[in-house]
Amino acid sequence: MTGLNGTGAHTAGADKVRTGKPDPAIDRIDVAVYTVPTDAPEADGTIAWTSTTMVLVQAVSGGTAGLGWTYGAPATREVVGGELAPLLLGRSALDVPAANEAMHRSVRNAGAPGLVAGAVSAVDIALWDLKARLLGLPLVRLLGAAREQVAVYGSGGFTSYDDSMMDRQLRGWADGQGIPRVKIKVGESWGGCERRDLDRIRRAREAVGPDCELYVDANGGYTGKQAVRVAAAFADQDVRWFEEPVSSDDLPGLRAVREAVLPDVAAGEYGYDLPYLTRMAAAGAVDCLQADATRCGGITVWLRAAAVAEGLGLQLSGHCAPHVHAHAAAAAPAFRHLEWFHDHVRIENLFFDGTLDPRGGVLTPGADGRPGHGLSLVEERAVAYRVA
Numbered sequence: 008m009t010g011l012n013g014t015g016a017h018t019a020g021a022d023k024v025r026t027g028k029p030d031p032a033i034d035r036i037d038v039a040v041y042t043v044p045t046d047a048p049e050a051d052g053t054i055a056w057t058s059t060t061m062v063l064v065q066a067v068s069g070g071t072a073g074l075g076w077t078y079g080a081p082a083t084r085e086v087v088g089g090e091l092a093p094l095l096l097g098r099s100a101l102d103v104p105a106a107n108e109a110m111h112r113s114v115r116n117a118g119a120p121g122l123v124a125g126a127v128s129a130v131d132i133a134l135w136d137l138k139a140r141l142l143g144l145p146l147v148r149l150l151g152a153a154r155e156q157v158a159v160y161g162s163g164g165f166t167s168y169d170d171s172m173m174d175r176q177l178r179g180w181a182d183g184q185g186i187p188r189v190k191i192k193v194g195e196s197w198g199g200c201e202r203r204d205l206d207r208i209r210r211a212r213e214a215v216g217p218d219c220e221l222y223v224d225a226n227g228g229y230t231g232k233q234a235v236r237v238a239a240a241f242a243d244q245d246v247r248w249f250e251e252p253v254s255s256d257d258l259p260g261l262r263a264v265r266e267a268v269l270p271d272v273a274a275g276e277y278g279y280d281l282p283y284l285t286r287m288a289a290a291g292a293v294d295c296l297q298a299d300a301t302r303c304g305g306i307t308v309w310l311r312a313a314a315v316a317e318g319l320g321l322q323l324s325g326h327c328a329p330h331v332h333a334h335a336a337a338a339a340p341a342f343r344h345l346e347w348f349h350d351h352v353r354i355e356n357l358f359f360d361g362t363l364d365p366r367g368g369v370l371t372p373g374a375d376g377r378p379g380h381g382l383s384l385v386e387e388r389a390v391a392y393r394v395a
């Protein structure tokens with residue numbers, strides 16, 4: 008679209024030259040907000056919550072709609088409806104990177120990171136789904152597959168759970184579904200409960216047995232030296248992944264912990280743009296870069312983050328929202344795994360038909376041949392949770 012005149016503006020004429028007929032246009036952007044109570048109080052090292060909010064976008068062209076979403080503040084809806092939608096109406100539904108760039112440029116003065124980036128991300132995801140549906144292709148086929156299967160790890164193990172609840176959840180993944188990787192939260196109360204953290208890691212190892220990979224996530228709850236000390240204390244539990252041992256804002260701190268501990272250090276879930284993720288990866292701060300397509304700018308930017316990670320010899324892991332990431336993950340050579348996050352799996356299974364099956368620890372996106380990401384919203388199940 009931009010190649011013929013270099014302006015990046017609407018170029019319906021150019022579309023005609025290229026394809027012989029005008030591109031399908033973006034006719035409508037709808038947005039709705041749903042707040043779903045958790046099935047039990049949830050907490051990690053540095054925050055607690057009892058509900059999760061999904062901001063759901065539908066991008067419509069003719070009789071076809073694409074679905075995208077982000078998990079975040081209800082105010083995200085105002086950004087989608089007020090700032091982004093007017094910009095997109097009438098644009099080609101096929102040139103998603105052009106739409107993404109236009110959205111990103113337009114929010115300069117509103118402040119691009121944070122919930123604004125969540126809004127851009129949700130729309131971008133909806134546009135990729137829309138394009139794949141317009142072309143009748145599973146999204147992974149539109150993007151081009153690098154692999155057939157996508158590994159997942161079970162993620163939950165909240166610090167608010169009692170021992171039996173955590174056991175049940177972890178065994179459900181490891182034994183019930185055969186997922187050979189699980190993650191629990193540590194760093195409880197900003198690192199104030201080290202003994203309980205260590206006890207829970209031991210219990211988690213007992214629950215899943217010796218052959219399951221065990222991961223921990225401190226959500227930035229420890230200090231640097233504390234993280235190294237805690238890692239030494241859990242060294243006999245064969246923990247493979249230590250996520251956000253210190254704040255992800257502290258790149259030298261992450262790097263220092265990374266150099267001092269055996270598990271892979273991972274971070275990146277608060278990356279709202281490509282430069283953030285690039286800086287983190289280039290700083291030597293992580294063994295595995297995490298990126299969240301519902302925050303970093305959608306599938307468009309997530310795939311670029313995968314290229315950045317690959318270029319620096321790192322792997323990329325998808326943070327949360329597993330059904331947003333599955334198809335893109337299959338298209339990224341540097342991809343390691345997706346987070347099968349309890350909270351989001353629950354909501355995505357509740358709201359959508361066509362969700363993926365994680366048995367054996369892998370998803371096979373596109374296997375059913377459905378176009379797009381293969382999901383359809385089941386309004387009658389979602390409506391009870393709609394708040395705006």
Ligand SMILES: [Mg+2]
Binds near residue numbers: 226
């Ligand atoms: Mg995390």
